[in-house]
Amino acid sequence: MAVTTATLGASPRARRPAxxxxxxxVLRKPGRVVGLAIIVLFALMAVAGPxxxxxxxxxxxxxxxxxxxxxxxxTDFAGSxxxxxxxxxxxxxxxxxxxxxxxTAVLGTGIGLVAGYRRGFTDSVLMxxxxxxLTIPAxxxxxxxxxxxxxxxxxxxxxxxxxxxxxxxARAVRSQALSLRERGFLEAARGLGLSTRHIIVKxxxxxxxxxxxxxxxxxxIAFVTAEVGLFFLGVVPFSxxxxxxxxxxxxxxxxxxxxxDALFYLLAPLSCIVLLTLGxxxxxxxxxxxxxxxLRERA
Amino acid sequence: MSRPKTLVAAVAAAVALTASSAxxxxxxxxxxxxxxxxxxxxxxxxxxxxxxxxxxPFNASPNTFLGYxxxxxxxDKKNPxxxxxxxxxxxxxxxxxxxxxxxxxxxxxxWSDGTPVTLADIKTSVAVAYTQGLAGPSAATANPxxxxxxxxxxxxxxxxxxxxxxxPGVKNLYFTRLALSLTIxxxxxxxxxxxxxxxxxIAAAQGPDANAAKAAITKLTTEGKALAAxxxxxxxxxxxFVIDHIDPGSAVMNRNPYFYDxxxxxxxxxxxxxxxxxxxxxxxxxxxxxxxxPFTAMPTNVLNQVLGAGYTRMDSVSFVGASIAFNEKVxxxxxxxxxxxxxxxxxxxAVTKVGEPVGGVPNAATTGLIKxxxxxxxxxxxxxxxxxxxPDPAKAAALLQSAGFKKDSSGxxxxxxxxxxxxxxxxxxxxxxxxxxxxxxANELTGFGIPTTAAVTxxxxxxKKEMGAGKYAFGWWLVALGPQTDKAYNxxxxxxxxxxxxxxxxxxxxSGWEHTPETYAVNGQTVATGPLTAQLSVTPVxxxxxxxxxxxxxxxxxxPVIQIWDYTRVQFTLNKRFTNFPKxxxxxxxxxxxxxxxxxGYVQNK
Numbered sequence: 011m012a013v014t015t016a017t018l019g020a021s022p023r024a025r026r027p028a029x030x031x032x033x034x035x036v037l038r039k040p041g042r043v044v045g046l047a048i049i050v051l052f053a054l055m056a057v058a059g060p061x062x063x064x065x066x067x068x069x070x071x072x073x074x075x076x077x078x079x080x081x082x083x084x085t086d087f088a089g090s091x092x093x094x095x096x097x098x099x100x101x102x103x104x105x106x107x108x109x110x111x112x113x114t115a116v117l118g119t120g121i122g123l124v125a126g127y128r129r130g131f132t133d134s135v136l137m138x139x140x141x142x143x144l145t146i147p148a149x150x151x152x153x154x155x156x157x158x159x160x161x162x163x164x165x166x167x168x169x170x171x172x173x174x175x176x177x178x179x180a181r182a183v184r185s186q187a188l189s190l191r192e193r194g195f196l197e198a199a200r201g202l203g204l205s206t207r208h209i210i211v212k213x214x215x216x217x218x219x220x221x222x223x224x225x226x227x228x229x230x231i232a233f234v235t236a237e238v239g240l241f242f243l244g245v246v247p248f249s250x251x252x253x254x255x256x257x258x259x260x261x262x263x264x265x266x267x268x269x270x271d272a273l274f275y276l277l278a279p280l281s282c283i284v285l286l287t288l289g290x291x292x293x294x295x296x297x298x299x300x301x302x303x304x305l306r307e308r309a
Numbered sequence: 310m311s312r313p314k315t316l317v318a319a320v321a322a323a324v325a326l327t328a329s330s331a332x333x334x335x336x337x338x339x340x341x342x343x344x345x346x347x348x349x350x351x352x353x354x355x356x357x358x359x360x361x362x363x364x365x366p367f368n369a370s371p372n373t374f375l376g377y378x379x380x381x382x383x384x385d386k387k388n389p390x391x392x393x394x395x396x397x398x399x400x401x402x403x404x405x406x407x408x409x410x411x412x413x414x415x416x417x418x419x420w421s422d423g424t425p426v427t428l429a430d431i432k433t434s435v436a437v438a439y440t441q442g443l444a445g446p447s448a449a450t451a452n453p454x455x456x457x458x459x460x461x462x463x464x465x466x467x468x469x470x471x472x473x474x475x476x477p478g479v480k481n482l483y484f485t486r487l488a489l490s491l492t493i494x495x496x497x498x499x500x501x502x503x504x505x506x507x508x509x510x511i512a513a514a515q516g517p518d519a520n521a522a523k524a525a526i527t528k529l530t531t532e533g534k535a536l537a538a539x540x541x542x543x544x545x546x547x548x549x550f551v552i553d554h555i556d557p558g559s560a561v562m563n564r565n566p567y568f569y570d571x572x573x574x575x576x577x578x579x580x581x582x583x584x585x586x587x588x589x590x591x592x593x594x595x596x597x598x599x600x601x602x603p604f605t606a607m608p609t610n611v612l613n614q615v616l617g618a619g620y621t622r623m624d625s626v627s628f629v630g631a632s633i634a635f636n637e638k639v640x641x642x643x644x645x646x647x648x649x650x651x652x653x654x655x656x657x658x659a660v661t662k663v664g665e666p667v668g669g670v671p672n673a674a675t676t677g678l679i680k681x682x683x684x685x686x687x688x689x690x691x692x693x694x695x696x697x698x699x700p701d702p703a704k705a706a707a708l709l710q711s712a713g714f715k716k717d718s719s720g721x722x723x724x725x726x727x728x729x730x731x732x733x734x735x736x737x738x739x740x741x742x743x744x745x746x747x748x749x750x751a752n753e754l755t756g757f758g759i760p761t762t763a764a765v766t767x768x769x770x771x772x773k774k775e776m777g778a779g780k781y782a783f784g785w786w787l788v789a790l791g792p793q794t795d796k797a798y799n800x801x802x803x804x805x806x807x808x809x810x811x812x813x814x815x816x817x818x819x820s821g822w823e824h825t826p827e828t829y830a831v832n833g834q835t836v837a838t839g840p841l842t843a844q845l846s847v848t849p850v851x852x853x854x855x856x857x858x859x860x861x862x863x864x865x866x867x868x869p870v871i872q873i874w875d876y877t878r879v880q881f882t883l884n885k886r887f888t889n890f891p892k893x894x895x896x897x898x899x900x901x902x903x904x905x906x907x908x909x910g911y912v913q914n915k
Contacts, residue, residue: 068752070662074610087608087745088663088752157767244738248763250748261588263741264608268591271610 045292055100084274099251105164113172118179126187144177220301253279349576354603358583360557363540376904378546383489386897389792419567421551429496440533458487625899627878628791632870639782652698653705664746669874676861679875686857735784795845808839
């Protein structure tokens with residue numbers, strides 16, 4: 011944050027157009043506003059949820075209670091408020107996804123750019139490593155690892171998801187870099203004797219950024235689905251506020267598929283995943299325009 | 310816990326006992342013999358279908374089904390007052406003698422290939438039991454205090470009478486029970502799988518030469534492994550049904566026309582459905598597909614759905630309890646005051662309401678037995694003297710303070726050394742009742758000021774292994790596995806607690822995971838838990854009261870476990886295709902699978 015402030019303070023001119031472009035891109039279509047609002051809502055839940063609700067109350071006399079003024083989304087197997095569980099559980103889900111996305115972005119983009127621009131031996135080595143990562147079945151690996159590692163913290167889970175999930179991004183970025191490196195502006199840069207680092211960071215990266223951003227958001231959806239799926243299988247530490255555990259409990263303990271009583275308990279985390287996915291997809295449209303000059307011009 | 314999985318553990322641990330008695334069947338109505346009938350569909354809670362597994366009852370995942378195609382000489386009535394009380398099976402009657410047991414086979418006992426059940430079948434079955442560790446010294450090692458079936462010979466007395474000779478020098482109270490519980494297999498099928506010299510090996514295993522006995526046991530074990538993997542080409546059954554075919558989703562069994570009492574068997578076919586979890590069984594029942602369903606954990610909302618689909622609920626006593634066990638080697642669980650404090654914090658009523666609302670009753674007081682059984686042994690005064698540990702945070706706090714614990718300004722308890730006290734409560738994946746209950750207990754303890762996390766182990770095999778390795782300090786455990794009281798207390802003061810029973814002597818070492826003290830001081834008396842537990846196995850039920858009184862009081866005071874709920878065996882039947890099912894109150898029948906009901910004349914076509 012300090013860096014951002016300093017940057018903004020040092021360069022007010024640069025800030026205004028970027029913010030303006032962002033606002034313009036988001037406001038151009040109502041769907042984008044909705045998408046951003048959903049993402050912000052979940053981000054707020056992730057940040058503030060556990061502070062808002064400490065220890066969730068249980069009520070064995072109100073197990074699987076239907077939605078009411080007191081419990082907007084009903085209650086779970088122990089009579090705890092489902093809405094509170096959803097809000098508290100957002101931190102783990104989004105924290106994991108954010109960390110995994112960050113690792114994917116840094117490793118995938120970095121390796122893809124270097125491999126695509128340098129080609130030759132560097133490309134071969136980096137792509138063999140990437141291919142190896144791509145062959146690792148991340149989900150089964152997580153199931154196995156869950157027997158020996160404690161995934162109660164989102165950071166370890168994010169690390170594994172990100173560590174096994176950047177291969178696709180690296181491959182995609184490399185393809186883009188291979189294509190771009192033959193363009194005139196890069197030949198000119200090389201002709202001017204600019205350093206490889208400068209060319210990759212200042213010339214290549216900005217042109218690939220929209221692709222990376224979109225890939226990143228889509229990866230985030232995949233990471234959310236993967237971690238929730240893992241918890242749904244019941245092979246990681248048990249937490250009543252975890253969305254995957256909620257799904258697991260609703261189906262395997264609450265009989266949500268046999269009885270309507272536990273249906274809201276099942277639908278609540280499911281709806282959140284769908285809503286989050288929807289938010290990301292809607293917002294992707296704005297990101298696309300934000301980074302794509304042609305779309306900006308057309309608009 | 311997925312109820313079926315719990316049941317596996319519970320039933321597996323609750324089977325096997327003995328004594329002396331004679332008995333007779335109690336058939337109600339008799340069906341019309343060989344006429345066609347309906348198809349009976351059910352679930353074997355202990356035995357989901359395992360695709361590709363052999364039709365061999367000794368395999369780890371056998372595709373055979375007790376009471377249908379897998380037969381015994383008799384079937385356990387689970388009578389706590391008489392552990393040798395059995396329904397007749399292939400044995401029509403039996404008499405315990407000073408030297409063993411004499412069994413009268415059913416007059417028409419035949420295999421599904423039409424050949425009669427003979428002495429050779431019984432002898433082979435006993436030999437097979439030795440190779441499988443179900444009889445002999447290996448079985449004694451598995452259940453040190455209870456002893457094992459030790460047969461020195463099986464003789465034909467003529468007229469269908471078979472004599473089981475108990476090994477000279479051994480007097481097991483439960484010889485009858487153990488002999489009647491043997492799985493009887495066909496000599497024509499399994500005889501070739503047992504070496505010709507097996508009885509010589511068995512004799513060596515029972516002999517006085519320790520080295521020769523050890524070598525013989527090793528030989529039997531090796532032979533047993535090969536036999537367990539044996540896959541018969543077809544099912545040869547002496548039971549009411551014989552397997553027609555097995556596919557991954559179900560086992561289909563046809564009525565055995567040669568069954569000794571085939572006229573009582575109404576269904577023309579039995580289909581045992583596969584399942585992977587409780588929710589599948591719920592789904593089958595909601596669709597009205599099962600004619601009877603075994604003990605399955607379910608929430609109240611699912612119960613209502615099942616009852617709404619037309620099922621009748623039948624409750625019977627289940628000699629199993631769910632508890633939270635301590636590893637007393639891990640501080641601070643070595644302190645009695647700490648264990649008692651935790652008992653005062655946990656609200657068992659609330660926990661049971663969430664964890665096992667249909668198939669559980671909150672435990673009244675920790676004694677090592679379920680209440681229905683402890684009530685039969687303890688006097689009113691003794692029961693009244695037990696501490697029920699009703700929820701009382703003030704008492705819990707006082708106990709912790711007396712043990713040197715301190716509470717900080719945020720309300721969190723600290724250990725005597727000043728460090729924050731945190732607990733992990735371990736449960737097992739798939740054991741839905743334990744998992745749900747863990748959430749409540751964790752919530753209660755956290756609210757009291759001991760931050761508690763509920764953790765889940767991937768499967769029960771890993772759980773038992775890791776618990777045995779001392780990895781868990783505080784975790785769920787099945788206790789009170791009766792009705793045999795020595796088995797129930799062996800769960801607390803047996804091998805898991807380091808008590809080893811060899812050559813009639815009991816010793817205590819550090820090999821278990823419970824690590825309770827060797828003796829307790831209770832009401833001014835010293836209670837030696839391990840030796841008393843071993844003593845139960847050689848004491849007739851009628852004389853067990855003084856021993857149980859000591860063990861119950863000691864367990865209640867020292868709390869090696871906190872009993873949370875007593876299970877109730879809740880089963881369901883559907884009066885749609887069949888009628889005349891057992892009812893609530895038919896305890897002995899309900900402790901057995903539907904095949905046994907049918908043998909007794911129950912279950913008729915509608």
